[in-house]
Amino acid sequence: MGVPAVRIRRFGNRCLRRRAQTVDAAAPGTRDLLDCLWSSLNRDGGVGLAAPQIDRDARVVVVLVPDRPQGQQRIELVNPVIRETFGPRVPFEEGCLSFPGLYTRVWRQRGVVVAAEGPDGVKVLREEGLASRIIQHEVDHLDGVLFIDHLPILRRIMLAPRLLTYVVTEMLKRLFDKERDGA
Ligand SMILES: [Zn+2]
Numbered sequence: 001m002g003v004p005a006v007r008i009r010r011f012g013n014r015c016l017r018r019r020a021q022t023v024d025a026a027a028p029g030t031r032d033l034l035d036c037l038w039s040s041l042n043r044d045g046g047v048g049l050a051a052p053q054i055d056r057d058a059r060v061v062v063v064l065v066p067d068r069p070q071g072q073q074r075i076e077l078v079n080p081v082i083r084e085t086f087g088p089r090v091p092f093e094e095g096c097l098s099f100p101g102l103y104t105r106v107w108r109q110r111g112v113v114v115a116a117e118g119p120d121g122v123k124v125l126r127e128e129g130l131a132s133r134i135i136q137h138e139v140d141h142l143d144g145v146l147f148i149d150h151l152p153i154l155r156r157i158m159l160a161p162r163l164l165t166y167v168v169t170e171m172l173k174r175l176f177d178k179e180r181d182g183a
Contacts, residue, residue: 002035003032003035003036003038003039004036004039005036005039005040005042005043005044006036006039006040006054007040007054007173007177008040008044008049008053008054008097008098009053009054009055009098009170010098010099010100010166010167010169010170010173011098011099011146011148011163011166011167011170012166012167012168012169012170012171013055013098013170013174015052015053015055015057016052016053016098016141016144016146017144018052018057018144019142019143019144020050020051020052020056020057020058020059020141020142020143020144021057021058021059022059022079023058023059023060023078023079025078025079025117025118025119026119030058030060030078033051033056033058033060034060034062034076034078036054036056037049037050037051037054037060037061037062038062038074040054041062041064041097044097044100046064046095046096046097047063047064047065047066047130047134048061048062048063048064048134048135048137048138049061049062049097049138050138050139050141050142051142052141052142052144053097053098053141059078059079059080059142060076060077060078060079061076061077061080061135061138061139061141061142062074062075062076062077062138063075063076063077063131063134063135063138064134065130065131065134066130067129067130073131075125075131075135076116076118077114077116077135077138077139078116078117078118079116079117080114080115080116080135080139080142081114081115081116082112082113082114082135082136082139083113083114083115083124084112084113085108085109085111085112085113085136086109086110086111086112086113087109087110087111087128088109088110089107089108089109089110090107090108090109090110091105091106091107092105092106092108092133093105094106094133094137094147096137096146096147098146098166099146099147099148099163099166102159102162104147104148104151104155104159106137106147106150106151107150108132108133108136108137108150109132109136110128110129110132111126111127111128111132112125112126112127112128112132112135112136113125113126114127114135114139148163
């Protein structure tokens with residue numbers, strides 16, 4: 001892929017708390033953004049990435065479903081809208097590339113129906129299990145919602161020292177990577 005990876009912003013960067021703007025699914029810039037998300041995701045080794053995590057104000061996410069019978073599946077969602085969640089709420093140890101090394105139990109509904117735009121119009125996906133969980137996590141990012149927001153307040157308080165290390169790291173990165181950050 002020709003588009004280079006960029007630095008994934010950590011908790012503490014305000015870009016993670018913004019509500020992102022819808023984009024033109026057919027614009028060349030949207031294709032470039034998707035490619036940049038794939039490059040960055042592959043470099044950091046995650047299963048999902050949303051544009052706000054690389055400081056791009058766009059409702060665009062990529063999802064790498066690792067557990068398909070035929071192998072990995074790559075899903076691109078432009079302007080996704082969650083139409084429905086269904087099934088029981090289930091726990092899972094979730095992580096996020098904006099919180100490297102942090103895994104914590106998050107409860108979400110088992111299934112999701114999501115509509116998104118593609119070059120050929122709107123597609124609707126109905127997913128369960130891991131794919132559903134990653135999609136819900138990534139679409140949350142587009143509204144500035146993070147996985148820690150789903151935790152009970154006591155768990156968040158316990159994690160506070162850990163969260164502070166991300167804030168400090170991000171602050172230092174922004175101080176010393178000024179040029180690259182603005183790219
Ligand atoms: Zn995340």
